[in-house]
Amino acid sequence: MNTDSVTNAIPSNVPAHLVQDFDLWAALTAQGENAYAWAAKLHESMPPIFWVPSLGFLPGTWIPRRSKDLRRILQDPETFSSAGLTPYPMLLGESWRLAPLEVDPPVHAKYRALLNPLFTPKKVNALEEDIRQLATQLIDDIAQTGRCDFNEDFAKPFPTLIFLKLMGWPLADRPLFQHWTQTLIKSSDPQVVTDNAREITGWIRARIAECRANPGDDFTSYLLASQIDGRPLTDDEMLGINFLIFIGGLDTVTSTIGLFFRHLARNPEQQAQLRADPSLIPDAVEEMLRSYSIVNMRRTVTRDVQIGEATMKKGDIVLISTELANLDPEVFDQPEKVDFLRSAGHAPHMAFSYGVHRCVGSHLARRELRIALELWLTKVPPFRIATGTTPRFNAFGIFGMEELHLEWDVEETR
Amino acid sequence: MKIIIDNKACAGHARCNEVAPGLYELDDNGYISTAGFDVEVGQQALARRGARACPERVIHIVDEPANPPGNGLNKGQKQ
Ligand code: HEM
Ligand code: SF4
Numbered sequence: 289m290n291t292d293s294v295t296n297a298i299p300s301n302v303p304a305h306l307v308q309d310f311d312l313w314a315a316l317t318a319q320g321e322n323a324y325a326w327a328a329k330l331h332e333s334m335p336p337i338f339w340v341p342s343l344g345f346l347p348g349t350w351i352p353r354r355s356k357d358l359r360r361i362l363q364d365p366e367t368f369s370s371a372g373l374t375p376y377p378m379l380l381g382e383s384w385r386l387a388p389l390e391v392d393p394p395v396h397a398k399y400r401a402l403l404n405p406l407f408t409p410k411k412v413n414a415l416e417e418d419i420r421q422l423a424t425q426l427i428d429d430i431a432q433t434g435r436c437d438f439n440e441d442f443a444k445p446f447p448t449l450i451f452l453k454l455m456g457w458p459l460a461d462r463p464l465f466q467h468w469t470q471t472l473i474k475s476s477d478p479q480v481v482t483d484n485a486r487e488i489t490g491w492i493r494a495r496i497a498e499c500r501a502n503p504g505d506d507f508t509s510y511l512l513a514s515q516i517d518g519r520p521l522t523d524d525e526m527l528g529i530n531f532l533i534f535i536g537g538l539d540t541v542t543s544t545i546g547l548f549f550r551h552l553a554r555n556p557e558q559q560a561q562l563r564a565d566p567s568l569i570p571d572a573v574e575e576m577l578r579s580y581s582i583v584n585m586r587r588t589v590t591r592d593v594q595i596g597e598a599t600m601k602k603g604d605i606v607l608i609s610t611e612l613a614n615l616d617p618e619v620f621d622q623p624e625k626v627d628f629l630r631s632a633g634h635a636p637h638m639a640f641s642y643g644v645h646r647c648v649g650s651h652l653a654r655r656e657l658r659i660a661l662e663l664w665l666t667k668v669p670p671f672r673i674a675t676g677t678t679p680r681f682n683a684f685g686i687f688g689m690e691e692l693h694l695e696w697d698v699e700e701t702r
Numbered sequence: 703m704k705i706i707i708d709n710k711a712c713a714g715h716a717r718c719n720e721v722a723p724g725l726y727e728l729d730d731n732g733y734i735s736t737a738g739f740d741v742e743v744g745q746q747a748l749a750r751r752g753a754r755a756c757p758e759r760v761i762h763i764v765d766e767p768a769n770p771p772g773n774g775l776n777k778g779q780k781q
Binding site for chain 1: 711713714715716717719720728730731732733754755756757758759
């Protein structure tokens with residue numbers, strides 16, 4: 289082991305038997321379609337909390353695997369801080385932050401209060417028709433073709449259109465946003481990420497200026513009219529919130545839908561189960577959110593703390609792996625098994641995090657996923673992985689399907 | 703049977719409301735709007751399911767003889 293390297297040196301508070309020298313994300317990516325079954329096995333082979341010397345381009349980090357420990361960490365933001373954990377403002381040499389994601393309590397609640405009323409289950413009910421209509425258009429365009437590039441034809445445009453609609457931004461800018469999502473979140477090249485972050489912030493800043501001059505009824509105008517502590521938001525705060533909704537609400541849904549549809553394409557009997565009884569779809573959404581969780585967050589330890597065997601020191605980084613929590617055999621029997629009837633969907637999972645940062649878009653995301661399944665299963669005949677193609681899974685950043693092509697039999701007479 | 707909710711720790715998952723809509727009401731921000739209520743006899747299973755669905759585990763069940771229906775102490779009442 290090279291103790292000269294700053295990032296890979298094992299800190300003195302980490303005992304040797306807790307060090308596991310593998311890169312979780314690289315290993316999951318290499319496992320491909322087997323990734324989640326492999327992750328479930330880590331519960332048998334790893335200590336409850338272990339330490340990896342590196343993770344992608346990130347430095348060493350603690351990885352707790354048990355749901356119980358992860359809940360405890362997420363519910364204690366004083367000890368486990370979210371501040372400064374995304375690279376974007378730093379890459380640009382700027383000082384705004386993604387609010388409320390990178391803001392700790394008590395200030396967190398002030399930003400969160402601006403967003404909460406916009407994303408309640410009731411508000412999402414009001415969006416149902418729009419979501420249905422956007423999905424219907426996309427599906428009608430491909431239903432008769434018998435084959436599709438699932439990402440390009442559905443998984444990317446669907447949440448992007450809903451996002452633009454929700455924000456009150458021009459739907460015509462969809463290709464631009466799709467391009468930005470891909471390059472910002474999926475690229476491992478810092479230069480590409482920086483260039484794109486600059487373009488996006490440029491677009492958002494221009495939008496803010498426009499709305500300031502000419503307020504409409506869009507999201508940006510809503511923020512401009514909002515207050516924190518009795519004062520209007522600064523341009524940096526406006527930027528941080530807008531940027532966050534952009535990175536939080538697009539790729540997450542794209543990635544999740546991709547994993548759902550790969551599962552259904554690979555498991556025709558479960559596809560048939562949902563076609564036969566569409567009332568199972570909400571439970572299926574919960575079970576697939578559990579089985580195919582895609583987000584890995586991080587927290588910084590703010591004061592020395594002991595969890596089980598792990599002595600965490602101030603400044604240590606902790607990975608919050610939603611997939612490990614959701615594959616914990618202490619909580620879910622046979623966690624690697626996808627079972628739409630599992631406790632009728634009532635066993636809570638951690639796909640949307642726990643605690644104050646609980647995904648504000650969770651109700652919207654669930655609705656998008658439910659509608660996508662409902663409409664696909666009514667409008668498209670039984671689908672499978674397209675012949676001659678191989679689905680490609682990537683566990684870098686936000687986990688998801690890099691490549692997914694589907695095909696189905698089209699009736700001649702229609 | 704009584705439901706006690708540590709509503710300060712509610713994170714707004716709204717799963718309680720999804721599973722047992724008539725029992726667990728949400729406020730305009732999508733968070734739980736009550737600190738607890740007495741459960742009518744016929745609703746106990748539903749109330750339990752809603753409590754179990756809470757990812758934050760802030761809904762607690764206190765088992766005690768249920769109040770008879772219609773005594774004014776039923777669902778949605780703040781304690
Ligand atoms: C299946 C889709 C989605 C998944 C799996 C997901 C997952 C998550 C997770 C795990 C967090 C917590 C991060 C943390 O604890 O540090 C989070 C936060 C957040 N998500 Fe989502 N999300 C999804 C969709 C959405 C959508 C559609 C939106 C918005 C329209 C959205 C907006 C946000 C925002 C603003 C936050 C920050 C909340 C805070 O820090 O208080 N997400 N999401
Ligand atoms: S499920 Fe729990 S955290 Fe969610 S709204 Fe209900 S009480 Fe709050």
